[in-house]
Amino acid sequence: MTAPHDDLIRAFIxxxxxxxxxxxxxxxxxxxxxxRQRVVIGPWREPQMSxxxxxxxxxxxxxxxxxxxxxxxxxxxxxxxxxxxxxxxxTATPTDTAAPSVxxxxxxxxxxxxxxxxxxxPGMYSALQSATRSVPYTVEVPAGWNLxxxxxxxxxPGEGGAPSQGEVxxxxxxxxxxxxxxxGCDESTNVISTGSTAAQLTDALRSxxxxxxxxxxxxxxxxxxxxxxxxxxxxxxDPSTCTNGYIRLWPAxxxxxxxxxxxxxxxxxxxxxxxxxxxxxxxxxxxxxxxxSAQDLDELKAIVxxxxxxxxxASPAP
Amino acid sequence: xxxxLVERAKQGDEEAFDALARQVGDRCMGIAxxxxxxxxxxxxxxxxxxxxxxxxxxxxxxxxxxxxWLHRIVTNQCYAEARRRTRWSADIRLLPIDxxxxxxxxxxxxxxxxxxxxxxxxxxxxxxxxxFHHYLDLPLSEVASRLGIPLGTAKSRLHHxxxxxxxxxxxxxxxxxxxxxxxA
Numbered sequence: 097m098t099a100p101h102d103d104l105i106r107a108f109i110x111x112x113x114x115x116x117x118x119x120x121x122x123x124x125x126x127x128x129x130x131x132r133q134r135v136v137i138g139p140w141r142e143p144q145m146s147x148x149x150x151x152x153x154x155x156x157x158x159x160x161x162x163x164x165x166x167x168x169x170x171x172x173x174x175x176x177x178x179x180x181x182x183x184x185x186x187t188a189t190p191t192d193t194a195a196p197s198v199x200x201x202x203x204x205x206x207x208x209x210x211x212x213x214x215x216x217x218p219g220m221y222s223a224l225q226s227a228t229r230s231v232p233y234t235v236e237v238p239a240g241w242n243l244x245x246x247x248x249x250x251x252x253p254g255e256g257g258a259p260s261q262g263e264v265x266x267x268x269x270x271x272x273x274x275x276x277x278x279x280g281c282d283e284s285t286n287v288i289s290t291g292s293t294a295a296q297l298t299d300a301l302r303s304x305x306x307x308x309x310x311x312x313x314x315x316x317x318x319x320x321x322x323x324x325x326x327x328x329x330x331x332x333x334d335p336s337t338c339t340n341g342y343i344r345l346w347p348a349x350x351x352x353x354x355x356x357x358x359x360x361x362x363x364x365x366x367x368x369x370x371x372x373x374x375x376x377x378x379x380x381x382x383x384x385x386x387x388x389s390a391q392d393l394d395e396l397k398a399i400v401x402x403x404x405x406x407x408x409x410a411s412p413a414p
Numbered sequence: 415x416x417x418x419l420v421e422r423a424k425q426g427d428e429e430a431f432d433a434l435a436r437q438v439g440d441r442c443m444g445i446a447x448x449x450x451x452x453x454x455x456x457x458x459x460x461x462x463x464x465x466x467x468x469x470x471x472x473x474x475x476x477x478x479x480x481x482x483w484l485h486r487i488v489t490n491q492c493y494a495e496a497r498r499r500t501r502w503s504a505d506i507r508l509l510p511i512d513x514x515x516x517x518x519x520x521x522x523x524x525x526x527x528x529x530x531x532x533x534x535x536x537x538x539x540x541x542x543x544x545x546f547h548h549y550l551d552l553p554l555s556e557v558a559s560r561l562g563i564p565l566g567t568a569k570s571r572l573h574h575x576x577x578x579x580x581x582x583x584x585x586x587x588x589x590x591x592x593x594x595x596x597x598a
Contacts, residue, residue, distance in 0.1 A: 101579070101580050101583045101584070102576070102580075103520060104520065104521060104525055104542060104583060105529065105544075105548070105576065105579050105580070106548050107521045108521060108525070108526060108529040108530075108533070108547040108579075109448060109544060109545060110548070110549065111521070111526075112444060112447040112448045112451075113443055113444065113447040113453050114440055114443065114444050115440050115443060116439040116440050116442065116443040116457065116460055117457065120439070120457050120460060120461045121432070121435055121436055121439060122431075124435055124461055124464045124465060124468075125428070125435075127461075127465045128428055128431060128432075128464075128468040129428060129466075131465060131468060131469055132469075133424075133426060133468065133469055133470075133472055134470055134472060135472065144518075168422075230557050244501075245498065245499075245501065248501065253558065254494060254498075255462065255466075255494065256458075256462060256494070256498060257498060258494040258495070258497060258498040259494075259497050259498065261502060267455065284531075301542070306537060313512060332472050336537075336539065337537075338537070339535065339537065340496065340497075340500070340537055340538055341493060341497075341537045341538045341539055342497055342500070344500065345420050355499075355500055355501075356500065356501075357501060358497065358500045358501050359497045359500065359501050367438055377539055
């Protein structure tokens with residue numbers, strides 16, 4: 097027996113596209129030609145393998161690794177010794193791509209409406225004024241950083257530039273509204289206006305559910321007065337239980353409250369500097385993880401310190 | 415049906431994988447489009463999933479389980495694609511809601527609108543359970559297996575999702591004066 101409306105629900109789920117376009121198959125064909133298949137080593141998961149055999153195989157592997165290491169590594173006290181870095185930086189996950197066709201993004205304009213993801217050439221990048229960005233700016237990006245989706249700048253993204261557990265991020269936002277609950281965002285019920293001043297926005301963010309906000313401090317960004325507050329995604333919040341499965345602090349500027357800043361992993365630290373640039377509020381956002389290396393934090397700070405706002409183009413707040 | 419192609423593809427045969435992809439791609443698109451409710455995102459998710467499947471194919475032990483294995487990859491790519499796009503949509507074009515153009519059947523435009531709103535409030539994980547259960551017509555035990563979640567979790571997600579969709583229709587039924595003007 098089905099409940100009332102279940103036939104409607106089934107009909108709703110039944111609707112949708114059923115055809116993958118040829119261009120997608122062609123793209124896959126091109127991509128797999130450049131992608132090496134992962135090599136599977138050892139019958140580790142074969143059920144017929146006895147426990148004794150597993151132990152023996154594991155022991156043999158350990159001995160082989162130790163033997164190999166003793167032959168290959170230089171003596172720690174020898175003249176050619178390589179000292180480990182005190183704060184090793186994270187490395188990107190190695191891929192199995194044999195000859196990746198990675199397009200390096202050249203210095204110049206970003207946030208120009210193009211959905212681009214890829215490693216950035218170190219240097220200066222500029223974002224022009226747009227419907228969702230009232231103050232143009234320029235930043236200097238060091239080596240090893242990526243453009244993510246056209247505007248965000250980050251390290252250690254997931255596949256295709258998707259949010260990841262180890263990500264480090266920099267981005268700049270016009271924030272007009274936030275969600276009252278970052279874990280329960282709903283464009284139709286819990287969007288709240290945040291006024292026009294830095295103080296109004298920090299007050300709203302400090303009362304937002306889903307994270308722990310630090311005290312607000314006075315700072316400067318590119319010589320402009322700013323308020324700084326740090327939001328730490330609350331340890332008790334499991335993003336996978338949030339609406340759509342992610343934390344979302346605010347929607348993008350615009351009438352329909354779509355998009356916005358989302359997907360910070362559990363325990364990540366979102367550092368906000370909310371500047372007043374000739375009367376226009378600008379949010380400078382960085383995000384890092386508890387285990388982000390000191391080097392990455394230094395680079396993140398260097399990007400923030402390099403910001404140059406084009407204050408003359410700042411449009412006054414409505 | 416796919417066993418021979420899967421075995422050949424596992425040996426690195428790109429032609430075989432291409433043929434395999436063309437056999438299963440439409441079904442993957444059906445799943446992705448129903449989870450994401452957006453054809454562009456769904457296409458990107460399926461494309462990414464097929465590349466992941468090629469890369470990881472040698473880890474698949476049972477060739478007969480290729481399609482269920484691929485469906486889990488597609489689902490995970492849907493989650494990733496939705497999160498990726500949400501974050502970035504501040505400065506790129508905002509994708510319009512990808513409404514269905516199918517014949518109305520038993521669904522009125524009004525019902526569809528209410529269900530669409532309610533569906534978009536569900537988590538992606540809840541949507542996936544609904545789609546695997548209703549679209550692929552799988553029993554919950556198989557849904558749980560394909561998604562790699564405990565059976566209890568699958569039941570709970572289905573219960574929550576179905577209740578939310580029913581509630582949207584019931585609430586709407588209590589407001590008979592609702593105008594068609596606000597419909598998409």
